[in-house]
Amino acid sequence: MKIGFVGAGRVGKSLAFLFKRAKHEVIGVYSRTQNSCNEFTKFVGNGKTFENLKELAKECEVVFITTNDDSIQQVCEGLSPYLSSEQFVFHCSGLLTTQALTSAKAKGCEVGAMHPIQSIPNPHYGIMNLPHSYFDIQCSPGAELVAERLVKDLKCTPIKILPEEKVYNHLASCMVSNYQVSLFDAALKLYENTSISKDLASQMLSHLSKQTVINLENLGPLRALTGPIMRGDVGTVKKHLKSIKDDNVMILYQKVGLILLKLAEQRGRIKKKQAEQIKNLLENTDKHG
Numbered sequence: 095m096k097i098g099f100v101g102a103g104r105v106g107k108s109l110a111f112l113f114k115r116a117k118h119e120v121i122g123v124y125s126r127t128q129n130s131c132n133e134f135t136k137f138v139g140n141g142k143t144f145e146n147l148k149e150l151a152k153e154c155e156v157v158f159i160t161t162n163d164d165s166i167q168q169v170c171e172g173l174s175p176y177l178s179s180e181q182f183v184f185h186c187s188g189l190l191t192t193q194a195l196t197s198a199k200a201k202g203c204e205v206g207a208m209h210p211i212q213s214i215p216n217p218h219y220g221i222m223n224l225p226h227s228y229f230d231i232q233c234s235p236g237a238e239l240v241a242e243r244l245v246k247d248l249k250c251t252p253i254k255i256l257p258e259e260k261v262y263n264h265l266a267s268c269m270v271s272n273y274q275v276s277l278f279d280a281a282l283k284l285y286e287n288t289s290i291s292k293d294l295a296s297q298m299l300s301h302l303s304k305q306t307v308i309n310l311e312n313l314g315p316l317r318a319l320t321g322p323i324m325r326g327d328v329g330t331v332k333k334h335l336k337s338i339k340d341d342n343v344m345i346l347y348q349k350v351g352l353i354l355l356k357l358a359e360q361r362g363r364i365k366k367k368q369a370e371q372i373k374n375l376l377e378n379t380d381k382h383g
């Protein structure tokens with residue numbers, strides 16, 4: 095298909111590269127800045143830079159709006175006057191639905207939200223990580239088959255989702271991915287108090303983190319849970335709390351610890367008395383030092 099992009103960012107570049115590899119024709123890109131357009135065409139290896147939405151709309155069967163979420167509706171409204179009913183318009187937001195593409199729908203286009211459930215920190219990682227990922231898709235009826243085909247061409251799996259379900263899927267994805275990044279960062283900073291280098295600490299924690307994900311995938315959260323809270327080691331939790339100097343890390347340890355405690359109780363390994371003691375420690379917002 096003849097595919098054009100509005101928004102020459104991480105997702106736009108990654109998808110364009112992969113669609114080209116899947117033998118689609120990447121027509122080109124329109125973006126806010128010329129510099130991003132140049133980077134896009136260089137990265138993808140073909141396609142041209144459009145100076146306006148009108149010219150881009152003329153040449154494409156499919157337009158992907160890969161701007162930031164807050165710009166999608168407005169970009170679609172700018173694009174819609176130049177669209178006709180044979181064209182398809184997609185965006186990649188995890189949260190927004192086809193509602194953001196109402197103006198294109200009003201022109202008779204078929205529209206869809208095609209959201210990669212993947213973290214794309216830059217286009218190089220995008221083209222490496224996207225194949226074999228999942229995409230949730232929420233489309234107008236006439237766009238479903240095209241969306242599924244495009245997702246499969248990326249060697250990914252399409253999952254149909256209802257508009258009202260998107261927020262939960264997006265929330266879950268953000269917690270598992272973005273929150274993991276902040277958890278990792280907070281953990282890494284604890285090594286500033288040690289003789290272990292940041293690089294070595296990062297390697298050790300990455301290794302642990304990968305294995306934890308494998309355990310989770312194979313065993314589920316309840317059986318994958320290990321650690322002092324699961325065992326009911328009150329003394330260890332006390333020492334942890336005494337060693338935390340950063341207020342945010344303290345909040346994190348305590349709040350997430352309470353969720354861990356519930357899992358531990360469900361798992362049934364922790365004794366009632368120890369669970370109560372740990373709960374008291376985690377609920378006590380005073381300094382533990």
Ligand SMILES: NC(=O)c1ccc[n+]([C@@H]2O[C@H](COP(=O)([O-])OP(=O)(O)OC[C@H]3O[C@@H](n4cnc5c(N)ncnc54)[C@H](OP(=O)(O)O)[C@@H]3O)[C@@H](O)[C@H]2O)c1
Nearest residue numbers: 101102103104105125126127130161162165186187213214
């Ligand atoms: N990155 C991820 O991990 C990820 C994962 C899943 C879904 N998504 C979704 O994918 C979409 C794109 O995200 P991204 O991470 O690729 O964002 P990004 O790297 O920040 O790129 C957004 C691009 O949109 C362009 N842009 C912004 N406003 C514009 C406008 N009014 N007209 C034309 N171009 C405009 C920017 O242009 P300039 O560079 O020219 O200023 C920028 O290149 C979002 O809907 C996001 O929710 C992202």
